[in-house]
Amino acid sequence: MEMVRVVFLTVFMFFVLVTVHEWGHYYFAKRAGILVREFAIGFGPKLFSYKRNETQFTLRLLPFGGYARMAGEDPEIIEIGPGQTIAVRLGQDNKVKNIYLDSLDTRRNVIRGEAQYTDLENELKIRLDVDGEVTVYDVHPQAMLIKGTQQTQIAPKDRQFGSKTVGQRAIAIFAGPVMNFILAFVLFALHLQMAGIPIENPTYVKIGDVSANMPAEEAGLQKGDIVVSVNGEKIGGDYQKMISLTSASKGKEMQWTLQRGEETYNVAMIPRSMEGEEGGKVGITPELPTRQAGFGETFSKSGIAMVDTTKAIFMGFKQLINNFNMDDISGPVGTAKMTGQIAQQGIQYLTYWAAILSLYLGIFNLLPIPALDGSRLVFLGVEALRGKPVDPGHEGMVHFVGFAMLFLVMIAVTYNDILRLISG
Helix, strand or coil: CHHHHHHHHHHHHHHHHHHHHHHHHHHHHHHCCCCEEEEEEEEEEEEEEEEECCEEEEEEEEEEEEEEEECCCCCCCCCCCCCCEEEEEECCCCCEEEEECCCHHHCCCCEEEEEEEEECCCCCEEEEEECCEEEEEEEEEEEEEEECCEEEECCCHHHCHHHCCHHHHHHHHHHHHHHHHHHHHHHHHHHHHHHCEECCCCCCEEEEEECCCCHHHHCCCCCCCEEEEECCEECCCCHHHHHHHHHHCCCCCEEEEEEECCEEEEEEECCECCCCCCCCECCEEECCCEECCCHHHHHHHHHHHHHHHHHHHHHHHHHHHHCCCHHHCCCHHHHHHHHHHHHHHCHHHHHHHHHHHHHHHHHHHCCCCCCCHHHHHHHHHHHHHHCCCCCHHHHHHHHHHHHHHHHHHHHHHHHHHHHHHHHC
């Protein structure tokens, strides 16, 4: 049952991180009037799908990220060539509601004819020759192109990504990482509320964890016990004093007085050293006394955690560049393994880890690497400076090559992660 809980928490954490990121793209694209065709979590074959309004929401097999597919980003509309036989169905407003491209003889309540002229982006009109009589039909801006089981909503020019201002497009792209930053701040704040703030100058030392097969466990010490004295010396809140006395007593019997609830009891322990270490240890770590964080403290300390973690992430990038080693890189498998280990320690530790990952995801996506949000923002910056967009074909090729390279790196690090799992 514990394993099921850990797996659920791990999957749920990644689901939240990716969903929040893609929701940022989705929401601000919709605010700009862009048609978002699909909101997907994961890549590859569909596991689950449903449509709401104009957007198809899908859950896919490979949990390597997600995407919000906007109209106009890819050449996706099926072309209708002059002379092609099609069928159209009109809505109550006498505008074309559905456009059928195949199985025309099986369609009912439709008008079949030869398309002479079709404009589904600007004029939204179809000129149809029906048995020698030519009629021009207005097309509804949300009309559907239907071929077999595939249904594609048309995207008028003003609903496409490229038709919006540089500012609107930049916000739609930048919103993904921003949502990760906001989520990281919220998670840091939640962690502070759960873990509390360490009390300065505590008056007691409380045992947190008791290591297996160590003198403390053998003597029956438990988490939550309070250390009263060691060899007759009062400890109070001085954890370092307890460590010093224990370290100096390697191989010698020590007398400990502890408090458990309302009861006080005495035990004898002989500290022993760990391999490669000098002093003695009994195998306990403290549970630092904490107090509830106030609203102002939660806000300020969450900000400090954001700044400190950001510095650590960039320091990691710097070290990776200066001393590149594949063994220092972990992919989805390695990250999932670490997440599972942290989930076993408790929800407060998983919350802190999720905050770090959310911040990392936001920062990484803003790097100017092709196929990432940062690269797309660079192209928009160039467009703003030039006063005209970069050739879509050239930009698309850059993103395609970048995505292919990222995918190859992902395969390599995943293979490395699996080898590490097998070798233990």
